Amino acid sequence: AQTVTQSQPEMSVQEAETVTLSCTYDTSESNYYLFWYKQPPSRQMILVIRQEAYKQQNATENRFSVNFQKAAKSFSLKISDSQLGDTAMYFCAFMSGNYQLIWGAGTKLIIKP
């Protein structure tokens, strides 16, 4: 069975620091997609960044970047220069062949002023 594991239930950092959220997954597929989603308190789930497994280059979106290690089945999210608005639940997700997303349990990230 395909699984996604986020080993950090909660993290907190000071504003402007860099933080890395970990995610590992298990699959026998060779071509797949990985996503990080963000869910701010009482707000909508939104896409942060996505990675295609066949691409070697790590995806980057402004302050957000990933470290994709395909052999290790690892997909961590790095947030640089963290801001108060980054406080949210972060979910890692894996897209399987039938359009279903397999989700991790989430990491609660708190940015302290």
Add this chain to the structure above:
Amino acid sequence: DVKVTQSSRYLVKRTGEKVFLECVQDMDHENMFWYRQDPGLGLRLIYFSYDVKMKEKGDIPEGYSVSREKKERFSLILESASTNQTSMYLCASSYRDRNQPQHFGDGTRLSIL
């Protein structure tokens, strides 16, 4: 911007009632999804639909049914609500391609008393 609208943010129902949760998207997305979100469990897929009148069971379909009579609308039905169905319900939609992100509604927090 993509708009996914869920009919209610908060809903309180009684055990045994038939409950309808409605979801409408305005981006002509082929795929629509219903998830249940519980703390520590991430998102779990209840049902999804890849076309009008088509539906596929997700990981936890028991006690639920769905209806997709029009492309833009996907309804989740709790046939006979039970207290263990108290949860946050999220609707999402996406284009058919696997690399396309899912877009979420605001969620419905459902309490069954």
